[in-house]
Each structure stands twice: as C-alpha cells, then as structure tokens.
Amino acid sequence: MPHDFRSLIYTLEEQGQLLRVGREVDPEYEVNAVIKRVQKSVNQPILFEKVRGARFSLVSNVFGRRDSVPLSLGLPKSHLLAEMTEREANPIPVRRSDQGPVQEVVQVGSQVNLEELPIIVHSEGDAGRYITGGVLIAKHPDTGVNNASWNRVQLVSDDKLRVRMMPPQHLGRLHALAEERGQPLETAIVIGAPPGLMFSAASKIPFETDELEVAGAWQGEALEVVRCKTIDLDVPAHAEIVLEGQVLPGTREDEGPFGEFTDSFVPVMKNHVFQVKALTRRRDPLYHTIFAGGEEDLRLLGIPIEQQVFKHVRQYVPRIAGISTTGFVFGVVIAIHKENEDQPKNAMLAALASYAWIKLAIVVDDDVDIEDAADVLWAVQTRCRPDSGVMLVPGVPSYTREDVRAMHSGKMAIDATLPLDYRRVGQRRRVPGEESLDLRDYLGDQISAVLSQR
Template identity: 30%
Template sequence: MAYADLRDFLAALDRNGQLLRFTDPVPLEPDLGAAARAVSNVTDRGPALLFEDIDGYERARVALNVVGSWPNHALMLGLDKDTSLKEQFFAFARRADAFPVEAERVGTERVGTERADDAPWREHAVETDINLFHLLPLFRLNRYDAGSYIDKAAVVTRDPDDPENFDTQNVGIYRIQVKGTDRLGIQPVPAHDIGIHLRKAEERGENLPIAIAIGNEPVITTIAGMPLAYDESENEMAGAVQGAPYRIARAPLTGMDVPWGAEVVIEGEIIGGVREIEGPFGEFTGFYSGGRRQPVIAVHRVHHRTDPIFEHLYLGRPWAELDYTVALNTSVPLYRQLKQDYPEVVAVNAMYTHGLLGIISVRPRYGGFAKAVGVRAMTTPHGLGYCKVIIVVDDTVDPFNLAQVMWSLSVKFHPAHDLVVLPDLSILPLDPSSEPPGISHKVVLDATTPIAPEQRGHFSQEVDQPAGTQEWENRIKRLLT
C-alpha cells in the first residue's frame, strides 16, 4: 500500500471518489481557507481538494483536506475507504508493533554524472534571490493569522551532539510563519525533539541546520505528528505503518534525510540565540494562540519539482483535517504505552483536540482500578502536555462510539465517587483554559461499572443484545456496501 508521493495518493483518492478538482481560477484569500473549512462543515466523509488554477500564479497548485476524513485516512492505510474507525485503530496499532522497519535511502549512487533514481524534488534548485512568495502560493488560513504559514511540512533536524545517529534525527510537524522572502519563524516546543536539538546547538554556540519538506505522501506527515520516543525514528515507524521500507533522500546542503517524493524541499538553519515575535495563529484548539518570541530560520536553498503541489492543512475549531491526521497517531502510542503497564486496557480514543480529552476502555480488575489507569495516562510522554480530561469506560463499551460512551457516563458515573481531580499539572500553553498558560487542573471520570470492594448502585441486570445481533450487523453492512 506504500504510496510513492503525494501525487500517487491523490490519484488513489481520485479513483475512490475522494478527490474534488477545481480548474477555474481561485483567489488565494479568503477562498482557499474558506474551502478547507467548508468541506469539514459539510461532511465527515470529505474529499481532498485540489486547486489547479490559482490567481496570480502561472503553474501553482494547492492541495487541501488530503487526510480530512475517515475514508481518506483508511485509504492512507491501504484499507477500503469504508473501514470503520475502530478497525483502523487496531490496524494502525498492529502495524506499529512491527517498528522499526529500516528506511531505504534512494539516489545516493552515481551513474556517470547523474545520480541513480534521483529524488523528483531535485528537478529545480534556487540558491540566489530566493523569494518564497514567488515560489509558493502562500496564503492565510484564518482572518487574524499574523501572516502566511507552512503548516503541513515534514521538518527534519539532527542532534548536534550525535549527528550521524539516524534514530535521533527528528521528523516533526511545526507551524512555520513566512516572515520574509527567505526568512521563516518556527514554534518548537522545548520538550519536543526539535526543541532539544535547538537547545544543544545553542549551547554549542551554533546554528541548527534544518530541512523542510512540503507536499509529501500522507504516512510520513501522520507519523511526524506522532509522539515517539527521542531515539525512535519517524522514518522507521512510517515503514512499519505502510508495510514497506520508507524511501528517503539526502538533502544536499544540510545532509538531512527527507521524503524521496516531496514536492518542495527548503534547506536552511535556525539562527542560534535569535527570537522574534511569531503569531498570532488560529490553532487546533479553535482559538488564536497570540504572539510569542520564537526562533527564526534563514533559508539558503529551495528545491522543487516541476509544477509543484503546495499542500496545506486547515486548523481551527474541530473537526477539520488536523483532527483526522492526529487522531490515531495520538491514540495508538497512548494505547501501546498504557498496555505495557496495564494489559487490561482494550482501546484508547484520544482523538479530541489532540488528546486534551481521551477515552479509555479497560477491563477493571477491582474497585478503583479504572481511576489508576486514567491517572497513568496523564503521566505518559504525550499525556504530560495533554490528557486534561480522561473518561474511563468498561471493555464492553466502544470508546470510538460516542453514543455508548455518553450512555456509560450518564448512568455509571457518580460525581461523589468517580471524579478524580489533580490540581496544577502541566498542559500545553496553547490550551486557552490554562491559567497561567501551561498549568491546569486535570480530571479522571470513572464511568466503569463498580466492582468489589466498591459496593454501590444497581448494575446487576444490564440489558444484553438479542442472540444473532452480530450476524445481522454483518448482513446489513454487506447490503449497505
């Protein structure tokens, strides 16, 4: 199911009726941001949008909402577009267990004066008079964004203290503000791998080399937003998830390993010790994040394919493409980490605002067990900065079925016994409810059935499904498809 590049995936979407092409001229603003917002408003089975004629540009193309629905997400995994969310979760989790799958570096052997199987993004290179506004169809997504952003690029950096260690090379997704023709602002969180790399570079009195790959096939951008351990390679996890070695190519100026099939690759360096105001920006929380002093990138070289496709990600009030993109890549790591300590964990749904709210189904062993699982979720690497509200349900409740979750919460949760409040824990500063920014109370809501030694309520006569229900479910599914 491995896709060669973004174009290959767009073709797969097209074959499955999940791509809309727009050939009429379209203004950059406000139309592209409005279209990306609108497609999520209209349907939860939204197609990708490909704009092929952008006002003011001769050849620019823009792709939006590429993984902006569960059918598109299923196709990314090589599954039938009608695969249920729960099935996609377990497929993702099974594949993640195959990690690591060694990456395949392509284009390193010379044949005469040419490189064998050169990456397509090396077709054109711009090294002087760089003007990102001419090279890319840049636009604001939301009305009060401080400027144009690049927000779905695979950003690659290396550990300055161990630059040859492939495992600690990081591929991440970060918001990048275009601040000038060859100058960018970036928001690296200090606890993230890029933040660690930048701190080490600045301690050495150095700049941090960086490569930014725009317009990639969807698996690497999904994995780039996945909370992996510092020494776990995103490229090797991408290989596990797609079921084949992930193809990478060496960026010539920085030496970074970037996706072989990228549309555009920007090379430069984060300038050590320099901070400038970046933002405001309409964030995934549904609120503007305000301006903060953030690092600055000097752009030294831009590579691009002929007629490149600029892929963009809409952010705003959920649900939009970001929520589909980070849904399972957040849920699966939490599931794997919790299951190491608690094999009774059945599934984890951390899809809501990047895991600020999560739902865990568990098979409790004794009274109070579910509460312990909920608290543990808050101490995982991702949970430390997210996981503000955790709802724990029984293993008989599908955490991806909100109707079942709300039923469980409404009849099993007792406010006097099942609410755990943990004061003043860490949270990402972008959470608009945190006070001060980065600090928040967190809560666990235990919506599991009380078991010994807890003795309360009247839960002994739960209504069961009629015999044969599962067979009828399968029969109706076949008829519907």
C-alpha cells in the same frame, strides 16, 4: 500501495473521495473557509486547482477521516495502534538514492520564488501567510540522529521564514545545541511528506530515536531519501516540495499572532528565524495545507496520542477495544472489555499519565461508539457513579504553552463503565437488522442528500 503523498491522493480519488474545486479561489481566508465547511459536512479530502496568484494546486483534509490513516500506512484498521506500537520498536534505516522526484526542479538562492506556492492566510487576525503542512527535519550535530516535527511557518520573504518551536519540542533542543556552539541548525521543510513521516513527525518519539527510521517502520519499508542540494540532510525522495535552509543562532523575531488548534490565538512571541537557501520540488507539486484545529489536524495530533495511551493502558487492561481522542486532543476515550472493577481505575490513571496534554480520560465499555461524542456522553450519564467514578488530580499541568499553562492545571478521569453488578439490568438493547439495512432501500431520494453529508 506506494508510500508517498500523491499516491495516497490518487488512491482517495479512485475511491471517489477526493473533491475538486475548479474555480479560482482567494488565498486569503476563502480556501480555509471552504475547507472548514467541508470538514463540518462531508469531511472529504479536497483539491483546489487554482489559487489566485499561485502556480500549483493545493490539497487539504487528506487525513480528515480516520480511515485514511490505516489506508496511508497499509495497516489494518482494527489493529492500527497495536501494529504501530509493534513496528515502532523496530525502526528501519533509510535507503539512499542519488535522485528522486522531489529534486526534479532545483532553485538555489535568488532563484527561489515562494509566490509560486499557494501559501494562504488562514484566519482573521493572523499575522500573515503561513505554511502549516510542513514537516521539519534536522539532525543531532554529534549523533546524526534525524528528528522530524510539524511546525507552523510564517512567510516573511523568499529568503526568510519564522518558525514556532514550543518547548520541550525536540527541534528546539537541537537548535539550542547548535546555538551553544554559535552555529545555525541546518533544517529542511518538507511539504507533502510520505504519510509514515507525517505520523512520526507528529509523535513524541524518544530524542535518541531516528524519526526517518520510524517512518520506514510504520510504512513497512525503508524511507527512500535523497541528499539536499545545499545542506547536509536527507529528505524523502518522493515528497512534493522541500525548502532547504538554516535556523539562525542568536536570532529571534516577532512571530504571530496565529489562530491555532485550540481555536484561539497564540499571541506574538519571539520565535526562531529560518533562512531559505534552496527550494526543490516535483515539476507539478501538490501543496499541502492544514487547517489548524480542523479534522485533519486533530487526526494527525490524535493518532500519536492514542498510540501513547495504548502503550500505557495495555499494561493494566489486556483487552482494549478501542481508543479515540473524540472531541478534542486534550482528552481521550478508552473502550475496554471489563473483567473486574480495578481495570477502569487503572486505565484512567495510566491514560492521564501517558501524555502530558491529556486533561480528561473517559473509560467506557466495548458497546459504546467511541468515535461518537454523543454516545460517550450517553455512557457518562447512564453508567458513571460520580461519587466513586470521577478522579481529580489537582496541580498537574496538561497543556503547557507558556501564556496559558495555569489555565490548564489539573486532570480529570471518568469511569463510565457499567458496574459489573448491574450487567444484566444495564445491558444495551438491540434492534436486529438496524446496523445492516440501507435507508435508501426504504426512502430513496428523500434521504440520499442527507446521507451523502455523513
């Protein structure tokens, strides 16, 4: 499969997954209201053909389902985390081209018209319209190493945007380096980036490693890039839209409030200012928007966390059956083939230390469905011995956002594996045939409407 955003959309459409909205929708709340309802029911990717006032189509929930991650990277579903870890160790240098579809249309300076893009208002109480599907690329001024990260971007005008960089984000570090020299940081905002780049942008990859090269490693071939028209940066040749510009030195403005992934608001803060220099795009770009805290956002945030947990836990547990950020991304569930009673405890410690955000780690046996929060709770309630199976680590912060840091103090882990001594008595029962039968063969139309919601 070609490794670009629209190829993934077309593939999802061929598979019958893509939903299309033909009627006109309001960019203020209505788009997000539909996305939210879709995520809570069928959870399929969705394309809005006509957003009021805009020229181009909008897509969302492309990564709502976990399956679309291995599909987009061409990796095996069963070994996704192991394969990503192996490939990350061997970054692939970018391949430069003189031209690419992302520069089919070039608008410089006053030609830039952001009204053409369906930039939406996400939630009641937000400060205004926000771009949430943008990967920001910048490079180290001395080493030239590229960094990629996701940042929400507030629309101010055709030539000005505001950006939130939560410390210790690498983009903020790069900006601080430029600012010390009194210089702006040249930055590109890439919308509809190749999936490999979307995941390297969401991952905590070491500052010294080039995230365009990791994107290549994850997609299994070099990322094809073109040189920006007005700044000295490389961007993916097959992206949908690129905003070229610079983050100003010595300038901060009020940004927010914005309803973010925790389902609450980040208050107004003094954040960075992005000056737009140019917009390049395909002739008919697909504009990607992400509902903060929805299924797609949690997937993009969750896969890199799971991969980080995998790297740490596998040092202690050779047979990991699966890892999932089921529920929310401040917690992780790890399924193991337990061989001794030390393994869950070591997995709990390793998981808590593997990623700052993790506040809760639950270890279960391999017969638990870790994608199903109810099954995980079943394991906690039937298999955990609270007097010895719960670990509290006081005083360690998890989510470190400035204004709520104290609220997220301390970490907790739960051993919900069946004690080895009780293996026989606690063995899970099976009803042969249950997994393979199709209820429609028995109940026909009575049940198909309900099943299609799953």
